[in-house]
Amino acid sequence: MRTNTLLYLLFFAACIVSPVRGQEKNKRPNIILMVSDDHAYQAISAYGYGLNETPNIDKLAEQGALFTRATVTNSICAPSRAVILTGKHSFINGKVDNVQPFNWDQDNFPKELQKAGYATAMIGKIHLDGLPQGFDFSMVLPGQGHYYNPDFIINGEKKRIQGYVTDITTEYALRWLKEQRDKEKPFLLIYNQKAPHRNWQPAPEYLHLYDEADFTPPDNFFDPETGYEGRGTAAKTQEMQVDGHAVWGHDFKFLVSPEGNETGFDKELNRFNEEQRAQWEAAYGPKNRAFIEKYFAEKKIDPKKIEKNVDGKKILIDNKTREKEIALWKYNRYIKDYLRTIKSVDDGVGELLNYLEENDLTDNTIVIYTSDQGFYLGEHGWFDKRFMYEQSFRTPLLMRYPKEIKPGTVVDELVQNLDFAPTLLDYAHVQVPSEMQGESFRDLVNGKSKEWRDAVYYTYYEYPSVHMVKRHYGVATKRYKLIHFYYDIDEWEMYDLKKDPQEMNNIYDDPEYAEVRADLHQKLKALREHYGDSDELQEEYLNTYLEHQARGKKE
Structure with a gap:
């Protein structure tokens, strides 16, 4: 009798406990991490720059948090994505540039979530060689991928899919959420868009978006005309000017240049x-022909209209005006195509948010929207990224989690992409591996704590290479920035972001900032020691990079 009673009580207790355990398990949040490519914070309307409208991305800020000083540790695609996955600086995870291989065997936060019972998927661009590890399902673009009719590697099998890459990425992300994941488990979906990466090919439905608009470039768009006065060698020798380094075919979409030369863009259209x-061709042909007719038709310049400048040299006044107008046209072609691709990205975000709402998943799902780094939208006359200067160093970061984050939260602290991995593991109640170098910002964004770091560390390695941005590393606080450019030069730059937010004046040798400079040098030294970086390690990566380049030339 006693035995039967005991068994009954144990059975009854199990019936009570089991559902509770199941409920606790289901309380772990779902996670959607959205990472676009080269999406400047200036091109998200929640940041207030007025360039475009991104209503779906903005919802994350309205219903959650907007980070105003989120930054990256290395402003270039593949290394940044490696940092996001591993929670380790580039010089620790080994992916310092787009050339070095990435070791998928090392730990990453999706592996930890997978081991903890999460259903995991990565869909879209990752730009890291090798088969992704840590995912039940992966569908990634090889390399940079293509905007139209892209190839995808689906769990190791390569397949070409007809359509537009942003739409395809969204379609398959929704397919995984609806049909393929184990719905008994919490999920992690890493949803990575190729856009708005160069060369900014819009979707068919947006080829005419902004046709009637006339965008005014940033105030320092004509910075090249000053010779980057007040800056050092690095700013002067880069190769990323909208007017000067962007090309007629790949960037401006001309089959034949205004001078009548084949551009090679026809191969892309194949x-x-x-x-x-x-x-x-219906969208770009007429616009290109109108441009050539206006600025490159014969006898547009009257050779009699000349005057002498202070040096006594004759200048064609009409030609100077023409060159400025062409530069502004190039800026408009660039920014319109860039923003057109973002329109599709915002549409995709909206589709995923609608799915969550329709399936009662909103409250228990963390949604993060970010980019692998910032981007120049004409500031200093540039496109691209790489520099530790503000527009590429900063990255957009918006986050929604109704259970913990109050709508309209604004975070001004120096959060980095280094922190994503430990933060998401923290939310999932998974122990953060000791080798991860980031910090969880969970209590920062939910308002439980105001304590946070006062400085961040940055490195950039890929030189000599495309865009020719010098190797550098540096430290940034909320107000100041100290940068060391090295390898073939040895120059220091320092900026006061409060007085000089556009970083136009290097104050490194200004005696008024001597104490600030000394303090920044101390912070830089301390951060390098803390994270494990050194001149010797940089030299090692440099030699490996140069050896790789030499092998490539021989091959």
């Missing part, structure tokens, strides 16, 4: 199907 190509 990937398009007949309908896509017809839409493309």
Whole structure:
């Protein structure tokens, strides 16, 4: 009798405890991490720059948090994504540039979530060689990928899919959420868009978006005309000017340059199907012809209209005006295409948010939107990234989690992409591996704590290479920035972001800032020691990079 009673009580207790354990398990949040490529914070309307409208991305800030000083540790695509995954600086995870291989065997936060019972998927661009590890399902673009009719590697199998890459990425992300994941488990979805990476090819439905708009460039767009006065060698020798380094074919979408030369862009259009190509040529052909007719038709410049400048040299006044107008046209072609691709990205975000709402998943799902780094939208006359200067160093970061984050929260602290991995593991109640170098900002964004770091560390390695941005490392606080450019130069730059937010005046040798400079040097030294960086380690990566380049030239 006693035995039967005891068994009954144990059975009854199990019936009570089991559902509770199941409920506790289900309380772990779902996670959607959205990482676009080269999406400048200036091109998200929640940040207030007025360039474009991104209503779906903005919802994350309205219903959650907007980070105003989120930054990256290395402003270039593949290394940044490696930092996001591993929670370790580039010089620790080994992916310091786009050339070095990435070791998927090392730990990453999706592996930890997978081991903890999460269903995991990565869909879109990752730009890291090798088969992704830590995912039940992966569908990634090889390398940079293509905008039209892209190839995807689906769990190791390569397949070409007809359509536009942003739409395809969204479609398959939704397919995984709806049909393929184990719905008994919490999920992690890493949803990575190729856009708005160069060369900014818009979707068919947005080829005419902004046709009637006339965008005014940033105030320092004509910075190249000053010779980057007040800056050092690095700013002067870069190769990323919208007017000067962007090319007629790949960037401005001309089949034949205004001078009458084949641009090679026709090869890119060969990937398009007949309908896509017809839409493309109908959109760009007339605009390109109108530009050539206006600025490159014969006898547009009256050679009699000249005057002498202070040096006694004759200048064609009309030609100077023409060159400025062409530069402004190039800026408009660039920014319109860039923003057109973002429109599709915002549409995709909206589709995923709608899915969560329709399936009662909003409250228990963390949604983060970010980019692998910032981007120049004409500031200093530039496109691209790489520099530790503000527009590429900063990255957009918006986050929603209704259970913990109050709507309209604004975070001004120096959060980095280094912190994503430990933060997400913290939310999932998974122990953060000791080798991860970031910090969880969970209590920062939910308001439980105001304690946070006062400085961040940055490195950039890929030189000599495309865009020719010098190797550098540095430290940034909320107000100041100290940068050391090295390898073939040895120059220091320092900026006061409060007085000089556009970083136009290097104050490193200004005696008024001597104490600030000394303090920044101390912070830089301490951060390098803390994270494990050194001149010797940089030299090691440099030699490996140069050896790789030498092998490539021989091959």
